[in-house]
Amino acid sequence: MWESLVESVPNVSEGRDRAAIEAMATAIREVTSVRLLDVQSDRDHHRTVFTLVGEPDGVADAILRLFAAALPRIDLRTHRGEHPRMGAVDVVPFVPVRGVTMADCVVLARRVGREVWDRFRVPVYLYEEAATRPERRDLAEIRQGQFEAFPEKIKQPEWAPDFGEPAVHPTAGATVIGAREFLIAFNVNLGTSDLKIAKAIAQAVRGSSGGLRYVKALGLTLEERGIVQVSMNLTNYRKTPLARVVEMVRAEAVRYGVSVVGTEIVGLIPEQALFQAAAHYMGVEQFSPDLVLERRVDSALKGR
């Protein structure tokens, strides 16, 4: 029974060389107190996303081993892919899952960031909840200019790295490490083929254009089904709960005389997000995860 669970989703700038990717996966698997849940490589993006989960110390160890495996195998000077990148190990978020706070993950991000500089001489920026200044919260803003522009960017005082000297690693660039909430990918399918409606609803619900703070959304067509979809990323399900998002999309759909034909959870969803939605819709007065049988059993198992 692991009481403290952290997820990490490192993005590495290698999506083509099977042997290199397998070497990195093996490095992660060597740590007994973590599990590698998923490896997704994209040739066009030339990028691989690893999903691992485990005890905080184990996850920190696995990330450092991943750096050790990735750095000799990736040379950004010759790297060309569709996805923006500034580092060989490009971005490393830590996500609280169970028995761990966001503050714990910020501490973890700082610890790993310092170590990445000390051991590998790769300068590190802290982002999202671990950011040291507001303009460094957003990954896209830090990464702007990419590997090619970084030798100059890093010399500007306002872009001095959080760990390390203001000079990029010759082949591995710089790395972004931080802490964030679990990201839920959630789609709502509409009973129409009119893409304009999906785009209008996406615009209405997403935070950037005036909608819900922690929603990113876009409208797209599902060719095979002949319908359209509002495709969303929920970046903080605690503050912008799933049920509120669904109800806002439904209300907008009604406004266009269109029905919601179904929804989809893409990838994984934390149980807490589902408990929250159930309690919301059923109007439970004093909901607590302690009411859940399996949680109580787990607590009893730990207590022994």
Place this chain on the structure above:
Amino acid sequence: MWESLVESVPNVSEGRDRAAIEAMATAIREVTSVRLLDVQSDRDHHRTVFTLVGEPDGVADAILRLFAAALPRIDLRTHRGEHPRMGAVDVVPFVPVRGVTMADCVVLARRVGREVWDRFRVPVYLYEEAATRPERRDLAEIRQGQFEAFPEKIKQPEWAPDFGEPAVHPTAGATVIGAREFLIAFNVNLGTSDLKIAKAIAQAVRGSSGGLRYVKALGLTLEERGIVQVSMNLTNYRKTPLARVVEMVRAEAVRYGVSVVGTEIVGLIPEQALFQAAAHYMGVEQFSPDLVLERRVDSALKGR
């Protein structure tokens, strides 16, 4: 990590003698592969309900130890309480929780039933999902007449016990053992003090009077809050899901011009019932518990 989890909720005819109750709790706790989650004694009922959970073999062992501890301490010839009873250990249900089917629990009930007769000479009836004939599904029907009438009832051919000879144990009577679904206690609070409305809604939703098959319901007054409540037991949340019950109560409340001010989960609820409700209300197209992060992590932990 325990892969197979069974719950058992034995009801014992002793609710007053602290030392006796503690001896029974200790007997259960002796088994390392079970956890005693709860002990509730009622002096008026003269009855104690133990809630334990664990691996099937461990739970079977704990129940037999409970019999060994209870039998020398309880004499039904002098037992008087408000709650109906026919045995010292009155009723023992086994409930599938995780990685265990109802069929597994039926097998467990039979195994423990046979052993109770072999070791303690207490005749055993099988009930609910473990019943050997339709009229033995219902506990109340088996127990009808109680301990006092059983010496005669047990001699009738149609009431021959499932295990043992047709004669009650002199001090411990007979025992009912079986398998059933997890029971959810769920209340809906109404924005009115009119008890007639709560009673009318209870009658509309409960299976016995034409409502939902696996709902038991009654209307009652919450004196302190000055409102009324539809108090329910959901005896099979897989076949009569929580969301459908809530929506039926809401629809009936509308019919009386009354609002639902809140709901309450009493005791514990299986995570599956909440996942189900969330997926229902959000219209998730292909929901599976495999989408839940914590389930995936648990599977990964087991897989190693």
